[in-house]
Amino acid sequence: MNAMTDKLTPPNDIQHSLLRFITAGSVDDGKSTLIGRLLYDSKGIFADQLAAVSRAKHKRTVGDTIDLSLLTDGLEAEREQGITIDVAYRYFATPRRKFIIADTPGHEQYTRNMVTGASTADAVVILVDVSKVKLREDGGVDLLTQTKRHSTIAHLLQIEHVIVAVNKMDLVKYDQEVYERIVAEYRAFAQTLGIKDVTAIPMSALVGDNVVERSEQMPWYQGPTLIELLESLTVYDESHAAPFRFPVQLVARHNGHEANDFRGYMGRIESGNVSVGDKLVVQPSGQEATVKEILTFDGPLQTAVAGQSITLLLDEYLDISRGDVLASAAQPATLLKQVTADVCWLSEEPLDLRRKYWIKHGTRQTSAKVKTIDSLLDINTQERRSADGLKLNDIARISLAVQQPLAADAYADIRATGAFILIDEVTHQTVAAGMIRLDA
Template sequence: MSAMISRQVLQASAKRYGLLRFITAGSVDDGKSTLIGRLLFDSKGIFSDQLEAMSQTRYRHSMDDAIDLSLLTDGLEAEREQGITIDVAYRYFATPKRKFIIADTPGHEQYTRNMVTGASTADAVIILIDASKVKLNDNGRVTLLEQTKRHSVVAYLLQIAHVVVAINKMDLVNYDQTVYTHIVQAYQEFAQQVGLENIRAIPLSALTGDNVVASGDKMPWYQGPTLIEWLESLSVYDDCHDKPLRFPVQLVARHHGHEAHGFRGYMGRIEAGKVSKGDKLLVQPSGLNATVKDILMLDRSLESAAAGQSVTLLLEEHLDISRGDMFTAADHPARQLKTVTADVCWLSEEPLDPRRKYWLKHTTNQVAARVTTIHALLDVNTQQKHPVNTLQLNDIASVTLNMQRPLIADAYNMNRSTGSFILIDEITHQTVAAGMIRLNGSGVENAS
């Protein structure tokens, strides 16, 4: 009995403290790439040949013989030449307590779409604020930079579970606690307007390493965790395991199809819930009932499978099911939506044309759609909503879309996979928008 309890505790711990995906975000030159380089360097996540290559590059931006840690993630020629981050750079590292995947995202407004890409799969976000850039307004209050606000709004819309505000470059303000306090107060007021909760603030210096991996002695007034300690403590348990089954069909596999008893399996990834042999399922949108005969993973049969696993389902019945259909729990089906209200981030340099049709890609389904109404454009600075007739690059707005045929979907706050979609230009095949389905009115429409 004790051995069984120990295994359950270990499994629960693995769910809670498994691989953590996080991103860095903020304005230009807040030190995002340098912070990631410091995390990799101090956690011994850099090979000696990488250090040697960094020390010899002609694009070093450090003022002395110190290693330019930003070069670990800024790998493009244009990034090193200009000293900015353009594309999303992913890096892997590990500590004795857990494994991490970092996404270093750009700070420029021009590349907000790249930040959205990196944030879409993140469990946590580090919002960096440069303490040396802080200016007090006439009322003696701190004014946050626009990109800090924009990235915070994106983090809220994408419902990233954990947010830390890293007050960086404290070495440039002589580790002044008053500066830190003013910034934290300003950010907390803004976060309350947006709807962000459970904000953790940490003062640090990515350049010198203070409060990144080790605390040091420069800020004795701060008694909280270092950044790495905070990251190691975060839970990554996804409650989609506890929700009703969602299994979008990606491929119908056939073997020996000419035979009377040929193999027919339905392949895909379980996006929520679990499935077991003998379960009664609903096929949407057809409404057909199905019974699970077997669950295959590679060359073995499973008694059950859960969210996150890619499997092949075999059914007792012979049904007409194709790519884009979805197996759901018979007692908790998904919504069938011909009209969708959603928050979208416009990613294209070509503005939205409400007269045009776009391809809407949702899970494994693709359907023609048109934006029929733009309800409100969100001003990331004031959190106010404004009426507009179109959307420009990086705009965030609430819209209504009509589809050629119904989507099988959930609200984004219920399931990030079955509640999200992208819009694709039917001529250029470029992704023009990323959207989050809202079924309860949450999101841009109630941001105030």
């Protein structure tokens, strides 16, 4: 069995498992059409949905051809303008796997929505429109800035698998040389980012070439179709192996008519596992605790793992409230009052270093102030330079001072306790998404 066949044979543990992936890239690269094609060719849409799309008044195809982009562009404004504005989630399954797709906007104005969709993704499909890239005389090509921006965000969010879908190959008569020049340029850019796992596929989402069905127009391409590749990707959930982290959402008490003093701590396990008898530490107070019981809606458990929502009962009577973190006593989180992080600025209002913001980290919300902008990332060159402000879609490394200490981990180690958002105190709008760096 050759290497390509091995890659397309998923191990038993990912048969029927769930893969979350997003489509990304610039405006009108064909992201919505690609998802529509995936749903259509994999029989992932109902007859009434298909009929509704066929009758749509904003259809952009000729004759009786179905405009597959309308399967995800559900807002009236999206259909009128022919662009994706909000993140659209679609669910479908093949005999080998289940999928959740996030169709994210390509327009620079809606980069904040792309960040939202990418934050939980296992893989990203970066679409490159062959009709938009500029072929240079030196043999290279000029990739669009938004393609680079989305790739940079995907890398910062540590999305494991990157698939480059070179789309609209029918517009260049399926020219192999054009495809190879684009792929070479993207791989060189990905190397500057530090992206390791890049797989490229030539396709036409509109026609269906190499999406679900193999294209007869490109016999020179011997790799997998997009659906074959997505079915084969191995997703390792590191959260189960990480140290235990349990942000407290709610303190549960009995109804007031019982003699026993029931006090449970409710929340979702973000990483690791916990068992009855385990030694924990309450952060940031540092109090030690022992797990007495683990309760769920379906009954008590001896052990619970990442992803489960539970109520923890402790042997000790301690002062614990929403925003605290119950962590492994052997491997606690790092307490931070000074935070170094990479942020993507999501607000049309620029950063004001004189103002305070709310920082939302896990279940804790406290006041924060941006002390310094350490460096601003140039999307095209990947070089960092000094800056005295941040505007919409800027990506920068900053230093924050927070009023109450955060029980945090590096984003590279545990996403849930390594991520945060900044909120405007006046408008209550989310202005930035951040990833904590402990080794910066």
